[in-house]
Amino acid sequence: MKSYRKELIFHAEKRRQLFNITPQVEEALEESGIQEGFILCNTMHITASVFINDDETGLHADFEEWLEELAPEKPHSRYRHNTVEDNADAHLKRTIMGREVVVAVTRGELDFGPWEQIFYGEFDGKRPKRVLIKIIGD
Amino acid sequence: MKSYRKELIFHAEKRRQLFNITPQVEEALEESGIQEGFILCNTMHITASVFINDDETGLHADFEEWLEELAPEKPHSRYRHNTVEDNADAHLKRTIMGREVVVAVTRGELDFGPWEQIFYGEFDGKRPKRVLIKIIGD
Amino acid sequence: MKSYRKELIFHAEKRRQLFNITPQVEEALEESGIQEGFILCNTMHITASVFINDDETGLHADFEEWLEELAPEKPHSRYRHNTVEDNADAHLKRTIMGREVVVAVTRGELDFGPWEQIFYGEFDGKRPKRVLIKIIGD
Numbered sequence: 426m427k428s429y430r431k432e433l434i435f436h437a438e439k440r441r442q443l444f445n446i447t448p449q450v451e452e453a454l455e456e457s458g459i460q461e462g463f464i465l466c467n468t469m470h471i472t473a474s475v476f477i478n479d480d481e482t483g484l485h486a487d488f489e490e491w492l493e494e495l496a497p498e499k500p501h502s503r504y505r506h507n508t509v510e511d512n513a514d515a516h517l518k519r520t521i522m523g524r525e526v527v528v529a530v531t532r533g534e535l536d537f538g539p540w541e542q543i544f545y546g547e548f549d550g551k552r553p554k555r556v557l558i559k560i561i562g563d
Numbered sequence: 564m565k566s567y568r569k570e571l572i573f574h575a576e577k578r579r580q581l582f583n584i585t586p587q588v589e590e591a592l593e594e595s596g597i598q599e600g601f602i603l604c605n606t607m608h609i610t611a612s613v614f615i616n617d618d619e620t621g622l623h624a625d626f627e628e629w630l631e632e633l634a635p636e637k638p639h640s641r642y643r644h645n646t647v648e649d650n651a652d653a654h655l656k657r658t659i660m661g662r663e664v665v666v667a668v669t670r671g672e673l674d675f676g677p678w679e680q681i682f683y684g685e686f687d688g689k690r691p692k693r694v695l696i697k698i699i700g701d
Numbered sequence: 702m703k704s705y706r707k708e709l710i711f712h713a714e715k716r717r718q719l720f721n722i723t724p725q726v727e728e729a730l731e732e733s734g735i736q737e738g739f740i741l742c743n744t745m746h747i748t749a750s751v752f753i754n755d756d757e758t759g760l761h762a763d764f765e766e767w768l769e770e771l772a773p774e775k776p777h778s779r780y781r782h783n784t785v786e787d788n789a790d791a792h793l794k795r796t797i798m799g800r801e802v803v804v805a806v807t808r809g810e811l812d813f814g815p816w817e818q819i820f821y822g823e824f825d826g827k828r829p830k831r832v833l834i835k836i837i838g839d
Contacts, residue, residue, distance in 0.1 A: 426564045426702045426839050428737040430807055461566040462699055463603060465739060465803050469814025471754050477662050478609050478654060483643035487651050488658075491634065496767065505759035513763050516754060520764075520798065522658060524753050527603050527665050527803050529697035531568055536695060538607025557812060559805035561738055561838060562699065563564050564702045599704040600837055601741060615800050616747050616792060621781035625789050626796075629772065660796065665741050665803050667835035669706055674833060676745025700837065701702050 429457030429560040432469075437550025440498075441489060441518075444545040445480050446556065450528075451535060453558045460533045462562015467525035469557050472515035472549035474522035480542045492518045492548075515548035522546050530562055567595030567698040570607075575688030578636075579627060579656075582683040583618050584694065588666075589673060591696045598671045600700015604681060605663035607693040610653035612660035612684035630656045630686075653686035660684050668700055705733030705836040708745075713826025716774075717765060717794075720821040721756050722832065726804075727811060729834045736809045738838015743801035745833050748791035748825035750798035756818045768794045768824075791824035798822050806838055 431453045435444055450466055466475050478484065496517035497503070504513030526543060529536035545556055569591045573582055588604055604613050616622065634655035635641070642651030664681060667674035683694055707729045711720055726742055742751050754760065772793035773779070780789030802819060805812035821832055 426738070428838070430805070430812070462564070463601065463697070463739065465805055467803075467805075469817065471814075471816050476658070478658070479644075481644060483646060484651060484654055486643045487655070491655055495633065495771065505762045506755075506757060508759060513760060516760055517763070517767055520752070520754070523661065523799065525803060527605075527663060529568070529603055529605075529695060531697070536568070536697065538609070538693060538695075540609050541607065555814060557805060557814075559739070559807070559812065562566070600702070601739065601835070614796070616796070617782075619782060621784060622789060622792055624781045625793070629793055633771065661799065665743075665801060667706070667741055667743075667833060669835070674706070674835065676747075676831060676833075678747050679745065700704070 426561060427459055427563060429459060431558045433556040434553050435545055436553045437547040440550050442547045442550055443485050445542050446545050447543045450543050450558060454530060454560060457560045459530055459560050459562040462530045462560060464528045464530055465525060465559045466543060467557050469555040472512050472519055473554055474519045474546035475526055475556060476522045476544055476546055477526050477541050479540050492521060495521060512549040518548045564699060565597055565701060567597060569696045571694040572691050573683055574691045575685040578688050580685045580688055581623050583680050584683050585681045588681050588696060592668060592698060595698045597668055597698050597700040600668045600698060602666045602668055603663060603697045605695050607695050610650050610657055610687035611692055612657045613664055613694060614660045614682055614684060615664050615679050617678050618680045630659060633659060650687040656686045702837060703735055703839060705735060707834045709832040710829050711821055712829045713823040716826050718823045718826055719761050721818050722821050723819045726819050726834060730806060730836060733836045735806055735836050735838040738806045738836060740804045740806055741801060741835045742819060743833050745831040748788050748795055749830055750795045750822035751802055751832060752798045752820055752822060753802050753817050755816050768797060771797060788825040794824045
């Protein structure tokens with residue numbers, strides 16, 4: 426069994442921002458030389474997410490609005506976590522969106538349906554944050 | 564390390580529909596001959612879900628009602644994704660329910676608790692859609 | 702490829718309770734002797750969750766309040782699942798929080814960011830329940 430590890434770094438300019446990271450994940454897979462196996466791709470932070478969905482700006486605007494409905498940022502005093510911090514909403518938003526994805530690797534490629542794209546979802550940005558890619562297989 | 568890959572196809576008659584796919588996943592595992600490892604089971608579409616829960620019709624009705632509360636289908640104009648499409652709600656519902664499950668394989672079987680069952684959750688049906696099963700192990 | 706399996710048992714005194722299980726998962730990893738691979742950690746029950754977030758009591762209180770907003774326990778009659786059972790809300794809460802986590806193993810350790818901790822989230826407690834740890838790798 427082979428394994429490969431790589432970190433990506435993202436520095437969102439906004440508090441909340443989505444990045445399509447599919448090209449970087451494909452690049453890591455190629456570097457690994459692994460043909461059959463699994464890729465794990467997860468955020469290393471608890472106020473961010475890695476998830477799979479559509480790369481469509483209307484949908485991304487819908488996500489922003491919807492997450493603000495389900496777990497509003499403000500008032501910050503709404504949350505008990507927000508004493509020194511102001512990012513409780515980001516912990517909740519990331520819970521909805523998920524921490525990680527596991528993707529099948531088949532014949533050296535991401536084994537994806539037609540519209541699947543991998544995103545890094547930042548919900549407490551304006552500082553550098555890391556995504557971990559770990560690949561195991563043969 | 565061995566690996567095995569199989570696709571399942573579902574054609575939901577309704578827009579939203581749940582299918583218990585545990586027997587098909589067990590069949591794929593048997594075909595693979597893998598005794599110890601992991602199964603990844605994911606929808607290949609971004610308006611559907613693979614998740615684990617109880618096979619109980621009351622609960623399934625509760626899921627339908629609850630998802631409609633959290634991410635209502637209508638009015639379609641509610642979502643910016645819905646220009647040519649009308650399925651923004653399906654992208655959000657799938658986000659709540661999850662894209663994939665990873666299940667342990669032990670002694671050639673799904674290593675499950677007493678009530679765990681795997682479901683394909685369709686939220687934008689009336690057309691054929693695919694589920695990917697990928698198994699790695701020995 | 703090596704594999705290792707272990708069950709943990711939790712008996713929550715309250716209906717809803719969070720347990721930081723990171724030390725037990727690290728212990729299992731050490732027992733496994735696996736240096737490079739993946740850990741799967743999942744609840745074996747459908748009214749509980751394994752998830753990764755911050756070990757901060759304010760945030761845990763926020764989770765409790767937020768989950769009660771999104772999927773209230775009462776009135777029990779609100780849910781069709783609650784005929785003999787009264788735990789439909791626990792099935793929904795667990796859906797938000799997730800069934801499982803997959804964590805990379807690198808050089809024999811959980812490959813974590815600075816604040817990541819693994820939790821068992823019980824939403825229908827007062828009885829013994831199991832968490833499965835399965836590790837594959839070399």
